[in-house]
Amino acid sequence: MSYIKEKFKAKADELSAEVKDLLKNHGTKKIDEVTVAQAYQGMRGITGLVTETSLLDANEGIRFRGYSIPELREHLPKAPGGQEPLPEGLFYLMLIGELPTEADVQNLSSVLSRRSHVPNHVFDAIEALPVSTHPMTMFTVAVMALQTESVFAKAYADGMSKKDYWSYMYEDSLNLIARLPRIAAYIYRRKYKNGDHIQPDGMLDWAANFAHMLGYRNEDFKELMRLYMVIHADHEGGNVSAHTTHLVGSALSDAYLSFAAGLNGLAGPLHGLANQEVIKWILDMREELGGGMPDKAQIEAYVKKTLAEGKVVPGYGHAVLRKTDPRFTAQMEFAKKHLPDEELVRIVWLVYETVPDILKDLGKVKNPWPNVDAHSGALLVHYGLVEYEFYTVLFGVSRALGVLASLCWDRALGLSLERPKSVTSEWMKLFVEGK
Numbered sequence: 001m002s003y004i005k006e007k008f009k010a011k012a013d014e015l016s017a018e019v020k021d022l023l024k025n026h027g028t029k030k031i032d033e034v035t036v037a038q039a040y041q042g043m044r045g046i047t048g049l050v051t052e053t054s055l056l057d058a059n060e061g062i063r064f065r066g067y068s069i070p071e072l073r074e075h076l077p078k079a080p081g082g083q084e085p086l087p088e089g090l091f092y093l094m095l096i097g098e099l100p101t102e103a104d105v106q107n108l109s110s111v112l113s114r115r116s117h118v119p120n121h122v123f124d125a126i127e128a129l130p131v132s133t134h135p136m137t138m139f140t141v142a143v144m145a146l147q148t149e150s151v152f153a154k155a156y157a158d159g160m161s162k163k164d165y166w167s168y169m170y171e172d173s174l175n176l177i178a179r180l181p182r183i184a185a186y187i188y189r190r191k192y193k194n195g196d197h198i199q200p201d202g203m204l205d206w207a208a209n210f211a212h213m214l215g216y217r218n219e220d221f222k223e224l225m226r227l228y229m230v231i232h233a234d235h236e237g238g239n240v241s242a243h244t245t246h247l248v249g250s251a252l253s254d255a256y257l258s259f260a261a262g263l264n265g266l267a268g269p270l271h272g273l274a275n276q277e278v279i280k281w282i283l284d285m286r287e288e289l290g291g292g293m294p295d296k297a298q299i300e301a302y303v304k305k306t307l308a309e310g311k312v313v314p315g316y317g318h319a320v321l322r323k324t325d326p327r328f329t330a331q332m333e334f335a336k337k338h339l340p341d342e343e344l345v346r347i348v349w350l351v352y353e354t355v356p357d358i359l360k361d362l363g364k365v366k367n368p369w370p371n372v373d374a375h376s377g378a379l380l381v382h383y384g385l386v387e388y389e390f391y392t393v394l395f396g397v398s399r400a401l402g403v404l405a406s407l408c409w410d411r412a413l414g415l416s417l418e419r420p421k422s423v424t425s426e427w428m429k430l431f432v433e434g435k
């Protein structure tokens, strides 16, 4: 067994014993109550899930095992000559619960590189779809095609013991994370670069190799990919992609089935697809205003028009956050350092100065501040990745790190099949009448 796997097992055994005690001694303690509104309105604010990898504070934003995004940028190992954290390090942190050393990250990088081979039938499955298919659909189909490789599913069919679930889930998770950049890059090159594919470079780290296979050689773009893969990885357990992966995994579906389900949630416009919606919205605005840099009054009028048409302003608002998303701020800092004069970036910043006041004036929007998706498109366009339909695939590759680390923990802790109770509106009416 690899030392990282051994370390995970030791951590998991320790926490399993503590959870057993918690359940034995405090299992009946209430941690929350549920209102009628919460049952109808997306279960917002109900504490009802356990996720080890990260925790979201409404004002401070996400913390991964206690570390905020600025702290991760400072403490996680970097590539030689680089300044952004390596996503392999974040995966280690989410899985093990401790900051990795440089050696840990290098080890994980080479493990992923060795496991990255994608069987041909996965490419055939992608090729069977029309080129016009949305890249997220191609991505999910490819992950489903890769399910043939699940060691968890095979071991389950062969009759594995409950105590081994974590081990096979761990193997599947690493294998899947290792293969995703190749699959995503294949989809990109097939759809937008006439199928002119680029072979992986085993000398590069996971995110830099992804950038390379997408066709971007620029060192700053590799740095952007490392940052992007870190900040999109996890956002505690209740968001649609994380919750779906966890829910499907609770049926003992393997990592491929569970992650593909999560990806389908990420593909929704209120979740991960918002990153393509934002840049589309900005480009449409610029075109409608005749091109060039709009001023604040023009942006204000365009935002009001969007709202009057009954649409949301993409990239703004959040179900849990109540302040500017630190993932937005991290991208803003990257842009200030590397591309401060990029017009699209300056539009993003001017939109940031304009939108919150308008949303606040509506009186119903709980969070008028930008989320992670408000900034990413402008950075990607600058480096030439203009095909915005592809952006959610990038998000998905990153999200795998968090949801698959969580899935390993789910099986290691022996979490149960998820099955909350639902009621009908008839039941609700009788309930409020006290019947």
Ligand code: AMX
Pocket: 044, 239, 269, 270, 271, 272, 274, 307, 311, 312, 313, 314, 315, 316, 317, 318, 319, 320, 359, 364, 365, 366, 367, 371, 372, 373
């Ligand atoms: N523009 C216009 N109206 C908005 C808004 C926005 N950006 N954000 C919230 N509202 C509206 C809601 O549509 C709702 O209106 P309704 O009462 O008429 O239905 C009202 O304000 C209250 O909503 P809320 O409680 O503040 O938000 P929520 O928790 O229901 O939804 C979210 C959160 C993210 C879906 C919502 O803010 C939104 O639609 N934002 C735009 C899409 C987006 O950026 N999504 C990405 C989120 C991050 C991610 O997952 N990647």
